[in-house]
Amino acid sequence: MITLRRRPLRARLALVTSAAVALVALGVLGAAYVVIRYELVRQLDIQLKQQAGLISQQTRGGADSGVLYDQCAWRAAPACAQVVRADPAAPGQQGLALPVTGATRRVAAGTLGAYYSDIVHDGRPMRMLTTPLQGREGRALQVATRSDVVDQGASQAGRYLGAVGGVGVLLAAALGYVVSRTSLRPVTRLTATAERIATTRDPAHRIELPPHEAGREDEITRLAASFNTMLGELEEAVAAQRRLVADASHELRTPLTALRTNAELLARAERLSPAQRERAAEALGRQMREVTGMVNDLIELARDEEPRPLVEQVRLDLLAERCAAVARGHWPGAVFTTDLAEATAWGVPARLARLLSNLLDNAAKFSPAGAVVETRLVRAADGAVDLTVRDHGPGISAEDLPHVFDRFYRSRQARALPGSGLGLAMARQIARAHGAELTAERPDGGGARFRLRFPPTAGEQP
Numbered sequence: 001m002i003t004l005r006r007r008p009l010r011a012r013l014a015l016v017t018s019a020a021v022a023l024v025a026l027g028v029l030g031a032a033y034v035v036i037r038y039e040l041v042r043q044l045d046i047q048l049k050q051q052a053g054l055i056s057q058q059t060r061g062g063a064d065s066g067v068l069y070d071q072c073a074w075r076a077a078p079a080c081a082q083v084v085r086a087d088p089a090a091p092g093q094q095g096l097a098l099p100v101t102g103a104t105r106r107v108a109a110g111t112l113g114a115y116y117s118d119i120v121h122d123g124r125p126m127r128m129l130t131t132p133l134q135g136r137e138g139r140a141l142q143v144a145t146r147s148d149v150v151d152q153g154a155s156q157a158g159r160y161l162g163a164v165g166g167v168g169v170l171l172a173a174a175l176g177y178v179v180s181r182t183s184l185r186p187v188t189r190l191t192a193t194a195e196r197i198a199t200t201r202d203p204a205h206r207i208e209l210p211p212h213e214a215g216r217e218d219e220i221t222r223l224a225a226s227f228n229t230m231l232g233e234l235e236e237a238v239a240a241q242r243r244l245v246a247d248a249s250h251e252l253r254t255p256l257t258a259l260r261t262n263a264e265l266l267a268r269a270e271r272l273s274p275a276q277r278e279r280a281a282e283a284l285g286r287q288m289r290e291v292t293g294m295v296n297d298l299i300e301l302a303r304d305e306e307p308r309p310l311v312e313q314v315r316l317d318l319l320a321e322r323c324a325a326v327a328r329g330h331w332p333g334a335v336f337t338t339d340l341a342e343a344t345a346w347g348v349p350a351r352l353a354r355l356l357s358n359l360l361d362n363a364a365k366f367s368p369a370g371a372v373v374e375t376r377l378v379r380a381a382d383g384a385v386d387l388t389v390r391d392h393g394p395g396i397s398a399e400d401l402p403h404v405f406d407r408f409y410r411s412r413q414a415r416a417l418p419g420s421g422l423g424l425a426m427a428r429q430i431a432r433a434h435g436a437e438l439t440a441e442r443p444d445g446g447g448a449r450f451r452l453r454f455p456p457t458a459g460e461q462p
Contacts, residue, residue: 051145082098084142107130116128125146203234258283337374361423
């Protein structure tokens with residue numbers, strides 16, 4: 001068993017297939033052998049019955065007891081026949097050629113019907129029929145012939161069947177091995193690809209399927225296609241991770257350098273004036289808060305989904321009003337207005353609040369002093385809920401629109417403003433985790449509008 005488990009899958013499949021074919025072949029050949037032998041014996045019995053009928057007609061008015069034919073060694077018919085009387089003391093019952101038993105006497109007496117039996121005479125196997133003698137009461141006729149021809153025929157048929165079975169098993173084994181190699185070829189490629197990826201740690205490899213295999217719909221081909229899809233997703237995830245690490249390294253380099261510079265300045269505080277020390281301390285604190293916020297944002301972005309125990313039904317109108325009130329305190333130079341219809345959705349309140357706060361902060365950051373930031377919450381005819389945040393700033397250029405939700409992406413207008421370029425990326429991730437979709441638009445009249453759309457099922461408990 002251990003040796004079998006260590007064999008390749010195609011070898012095991014071929015071995016199991018060959019074993020199954022061998023068992024079926026042995027069963028079929030065994031049944032064929034039994035049927036052939038039965039038919040040979042039946043033909044011999046029919047021959048004995050015909051001979052008994054002929055002898056019964058020939059003995060009418062003739063011999064009524066004793067040996068009729070005593071050439072038991074011959075294969076000709078009739079070769080061995082005798083008449084047995086019910087009374088063993090009757091004339092002619094001495095020196096009989098065939099064995100006589102009590103059953104033979106009962107047949108002669110009419111108390112037992114005809115029957116066949118296998119006997120051995122002078123070392124030769126024989127088949128014998130014992131039947132009442134027609135037209136003569138108190139007498140039984142025994143007819144026998146050599147049965148070794150049946151044994152020889154059955155043995156010869158067994159040898160032929162065995163040879164055919166052996167060839168069939170070998171052929172099945174060969175075909176099973178070929179079929180297993182052909183069928184499991186994608187699995188072999190899958191294994192080689194997996195081993196190559198494990199060695200090189202490069203998920204760019206794929207299982208190459210020839211055109212005649214790619215069009216199949218079997219489970220093996222589907223497995224290979226699914227594995228290629230998984231590798232594609234893995235490659236994309238690895239690439240995104242590498243981009244995130246590279247972007248984070250790039251974005252953190254500048255504030256960390258500034259932190260080190262200000263820390264070195266404060267280390268020589270005796271050389272600085274009080275005003276210089278105060279400015280350095282303020283810059284150091286500001287940069288520490290910036291780095292801390294960026295690290296916290298990166299940690300938030302690393303989350304794939306919301307924790308299920310914290311999900312509850314949220315009143316979106318109340319949440320939006322509260323977030324707008326907080327934004328008024330953070331951005332006193334902007335005017336925040338709300339037009340909110342009553343709506344609910346299932347989600348994590350703190351995460352949805354973070355999403356709206358990021359959208360409001362982004363709108364206020366790009367709005368000129370005294371500009372209006374509009375927040376609207378409406379329910380569509382299909383049951384969906386739309387929450388929009390619009391500013392009246394410079395808007396989003398056509399070249400920047402596809403990238404506004406990318407991590408660390410900052411347009412030319414945003415590069416002079418504070419921020420890390422993670423707020424909108426985090427907002428979209430939170431939206432998708434709640435089954436919603438966040439999009440950016442260029443409305444008529446200028447500015448930018450962000451639309452958060454909850455599907456009609458958002459109000460149902462997940």
